[in-house]
Amino acid sequence: MEKSFFQASREGDVSGLRAFRKGGGDINIKEKGSMRTALHYAASRGKLPAVEWLVSKGADVNAKDALRRTPLHEAAAKGRVKISQILIGKGAEVNVKDFAAHETPLHSAAGQGRNGVVELLLTKGGVVNATDEEQKTPLHRSAQGGHVRATQIVLSKGGNINIKDKAEDAPLHCAAAGDHIEAVKLLLSQGADVFARNKENLSPLDVAGSQSVRKLIRARQKQIDRQVMQHDLLSKDGGVKINKIKLLVCGDEATGKSTLIGSLCRTGIKAVFTREKHKPTEPDARSPTAGVDVGTMTVPNAGEFAIFDFAGQAEYYVTHAMLMHAKLGVYVTVYNITDDAETQTQQLQRWLRMIKAGNGDPSFTPKVVLVGSHADKMDKQKGMSRAAALLRSMREQFRGQLDISTEAFVLDCEVSQSPDMDRLRKHLACLKQEILKDQPQLPKLCSEIVRKVPGWCRNNLGGGAPVLRWPEYVKAVKEIDPLVQEDFLLKSTEYLNDIAELLLIRATSSEPIVVLTPPWLCGDVFGPLLAPENFPIDHIERESDDHVTFREISRVFARTVSPKLLISILREFQICHSFDGTDFIFPSLLRRLPPLREIWKPTKSESVVYFGSQVACKDATDSFSPDFFPRLQTTLLKEHPSTFPVKPAVWKDGMVFTDGKSEGLIAMSQDNMACNIVVRNPSGFREYCYYLLERLQKKLNKVLEESSPGTSVVEKVISSRALKEHRDTFYTYDRKSVQEAARKNGSLSHPDLQWSERVYDLVFSQEGPNKHTFQLVAKQLRAAEWRELGRELGLSDSTLDRLQKEFSGDLRETVYRMLNKWEEETDGPRGEAREKLSDALVAVERRDIADVLICDEG
Numbered sequence: 001m002e003k004s005f006f007q008a009s010r011e012g013d014v015s016g017l018r019a020f021r022k023g024g025g026d027i028n029i030k031e032k033g034s035m036r037t038a039l040h041y042a043a044s045r046g047k048l049p050a051v052e053w054l055v056s057k058g059a060d061v062n063a064k065d066a067l068r069r070t071p072l073h074e075a076a077a078k079g080r081v082k083i084s085q086i087l088i089g090k091g092a093e094v095n096v097k098d099f100a101a102h103e104t105p106l107h108s109a110a111g112q113g114r115n116g117v118v119e120l121l122l123t124k125g126g127v128v129n130a131t132d133e134e135q136k137t138p139l140h141r142s143a144q145g146g147h148v149r150a151t152q153i154v155l156s157k158g159g160n161i162n163i164k165d166k167a168e169d170a171p172l173h174c175a176a177a178g179d180h181i182e183a184v185k186l187l188l189s190q191g192a193d194v195f196a197r198n199k200e201n202l203s204p205l206d207v208a209g210s211q212s213v214r215k216l217i218r219a220r221q222k223q224i225d226r227q228v229m230q231h232d233l234l235s236k237d238g239g240v241k242i243n244k245i246k247l248l249v250c251g252d253e254a255t256g257k258s259t260l261i262g263s264l265c266r267t268g269i270k271a272v273f274t275r276e277k278h279k280p281t282e283p284d285a286r287s288p289t290a291g292v293d294v295g296t297m298t299v300p301n302a303g304e305f306a307i308f309d310f311a312g313q314a315e316y317y318v319t320h321a322m323l324m325h326a327k328l329g330v331y332v333t334v335y336n337i338t339d340d341a342e343t344q345t346q347q348l349q350r351w352l353r354m355i356k357a358g359n360g361d362p363s364f365t366p367k368v369v370l371v372g373s374h375a376d377k378m379d380k381q382k383g384m385s386r387a388a389a390l391l392r393s394m395r396e397q398f399r400g401q402l403d404i405s406t407e408a409f410v411l412d413c414e415v416s417q418s419p420d421m422d423r424l425r426k427h428l429a430c431l432k433q434e435i436l437k438d439q440p441q442l443p444k445l446c447s448e449i450v451r452k453v454p455g456w457c458r459n460n461l462g463g464g465a466p467v468l469r470w471p472e473y474v475k476a477v478k479e480i481d482p483l484v485q486e487d488f489l490l491k492s493t494e495y496l497n498d499i500a501e502l503l504l505i506r507a508t509s510s511e512p513i514v515v516l517t518p519p520w521l522c523g524d525v526f527g528p529l530l531a532p533e534n535f536p537i538d539h540i541e542r543e544s545d546d547h548v549t550f551r552e553i554s555r556v557f558a559r560t561v562s563p564k565l566l567i568s569i570l571r572e573f574q575i576c577h578s579f580d581g582t583d584f585i586f587p588s589l590l591r592r593l594p595p596l597r598e599i600w601k602p603t604k605s606e607s608v609v610y611f612g613s614q615v616a617c618k619d620a621t622d623s624f625s626p627d628f629f630p631r632l633q634t635t636l637l638k639e640h641p642s643t644f645p646v647k648p649a650v651w652k653d654g655m656v657f658t659d660g661k662s663e664g665l666i667a668m669s670q671d672n673m674a675c676n677i678v679v680r681n682p683s684g685f686r687e688y689c690y691y692l693l694e695r696l697q698k699k700l701n702k703v704l705e706e707s708s709p710g711t712s713v714v715e716k717v718i719s720s721r722a723l724k725e726h727r728d729t730f731y732t733y734d735r736k737s738v739q740e741a742a743r744k745n746g747s748l749s750h751p752d753l754q755w756s757e758r759v760y761d762l763v764f765s766q767e768g769p770n771k772h773t774f775q776l777v778a779k780q781l782r783a784a785e786w787r788e789l790g791r792e793l794g795l796s797d798s799t800l801d802r803l804q805k806e807f808s809g810d811l812r813e814t815v816y817r818m819l820n821k822w823e824e825e826t827d828g829p830r831g832e833a834r835e836k837l838s839d840a841l842v843a844v845e846r847r848d849i850a851d852v853l854i855c856d857e858g
């Protein structure tokens, strides 16, 4: 009878409930064990008529089950708005806490994203900052679950955005740890403290699990730092209005960028005469831009712009990448309207990807204008319809990433007086106004420095080149303000560096260097250095094919700048690297990587192991910034001889090295959309391979975040068997298919290869289900116990000695590697391995860890 009563309440069967009551049953009767009432069930299942009937017959709306949860807790957790309303109307306690977690109905609703109930509870007296057992508030719960709307509602009703729980986590920690990007965005936009620390001294950035959330938080941190710095500078020094933004003009070679810039700035009579002068005398005579041409220009009706004219030549993309960031700027991307559609698309995609890659702030979308040149060579109507189609396609592809203007421009770039050129000027004026609308002022000292720079350069302050070592710079600034403090000056100069008025190079090993005029470094130095074929360098006598000597650099540059100073600048920019300070490697001047079979001699050894992992762009709007690979190379070259005892061999797009145990190869794909890491160990020591691969991957990720903060990537697994055969192509599997294969029969085959291979042989296997377990054990095992555990697992003393030597000083790493080694040797089903490990842990009297392993299994 009782049983059918609870059944009827679960099913919402009012007549069943009625029959029970008629038979003399108590409608508040509690179920054995769970102590739940019929109202708990009906409320939880959303059975409105049953709830209405039960409460009309006097059911206890505050009945508590074994966990002291009430029907309102149930209705709230399931999002039953109407039922919650009825229960509250009948006197249900809104702020009742349950027994298990001390949570209120509001916690339940917020944690499940039940927006309607959250709203209702908050209007009915729900305590917005109520705390549960972990001192979490409903806001912690909604953030933890990534429920954006619920978070919004709680915040709008007074939820404390920076409140800490028992672990001292703020709601932002919870959202970041759960990788809930939209919730993180919301909390940041509402003023969450991005620097908050929890009990373990971890910030939201430290606990964030994914690259995209980290990016978002890092961008916000930078923004705050900047605001604080600005406030600091302005309060000490006062400010002046900014009236200039950057105009970053990019596009392929000879598309008409320099011509467009010239025409944009010319008007009236001057325009008529200069046009003639501008026309080249011979059809093929043209002067390409060297590096980046930087200057200030006035565009009629739009005012002053800092113009960056990026040369279209591919050799310069490395340095372009470093100058392509501009929050106070507009990107003008030029293409030739007479080119075929595929060429135009490819070119535009490349530049737009580069702009996207350089933008590390996901809450900021760079403004872009597309301009088709050579309009005079095509029928106007046809040109406009081509441009409109291209614009539509680019806007669609880069939606949410770039703010591409809806206006299409197709111009004869050589003509400065045309309705279309005027339209472009007006459009730029509007964008400039929009950008400058909310901009803070420029600290006074900064504007004074900017004013003085041309004079410093004219007076040969840097001894010929516009570059000053820190003490020289401080001395010069003291002429403006004799009392200036060095840290104040450093902050002001950082600010000027951000807006590219000058370059502040914070050398790692020496005092900062200040490049007073970026054009000198970007045009005069990078120009010939990176493309000597087009911009012949005087006095150059190349002494070697694969490196540049100190003598050569001195011969070419000594008359303008101290070679040592220049070299330290180039090294800071990661443009060159040296092992000995005498010979310099310029990755951009190197040859391309030959096929794998020419680099690594095939080995007959059966035991040789190969592993490979690929970091690839996530979609067609992503690319590796052009400076990514040279930076990665120079970062790794710095590890010779400490990590890589033999001098690594380098190519433009590849690198080969050894850490003394395993060999490594890093290769960029031809299209620059993927970076491959391959390791091999001729003696078959998988753990050495893992170790090297992990190291390389960490470095790669760090360089990627620095050089291409706007790029999203995915990791793929390279076929080990294809590597073993030294194929020319890197065949990859996506992680999902490897995971699936691991779950099913443990082997998989690539559609382009005729055979299958074991998941165990892929690098992926290091991340198999045991990895987490091993980390857990490694974290808890004590120094005195690890060898004993190793022996229990059957590892030989010599293996243990080797491991000890290899990872000396790092107990966690040693244990982790030991368990991997044991796993390799066992090679049995994973479940069995875990059992054996548990037994071994018990044998070394660490039952506590063994117990955790059993719980962890689920």
Ligand SMILES: Nc1nc2c(ncn2[C@@H]2O[C@H](COP(=O)(O)OP(=O)(O)OP(=O)(O)O)[C@@H](O)[C@H]2O)c(=O)[nH]1
Pocket: 251, 252, 253, 254, 255, 256, 257, 258, 259, 260, 278, 279, 280, 285, 286, 287, 288, 289, 290, 310, 311, 312, 313, 373, 374, 375, 376, 377, 411, 412, 413, 414
């Ligand atoms: N007919 C015609 N010629 C143009 C137009 N725009 C540029 N040109 C010519 O195309 C050639 C290349 O123009 P530039 O402005 O130097 O090209 P760029 O894009 O700056 O080239 P790089 O500096 O190499 O990247 C020059 O001879 C220009 O006179 C145009 O709209 N119509």
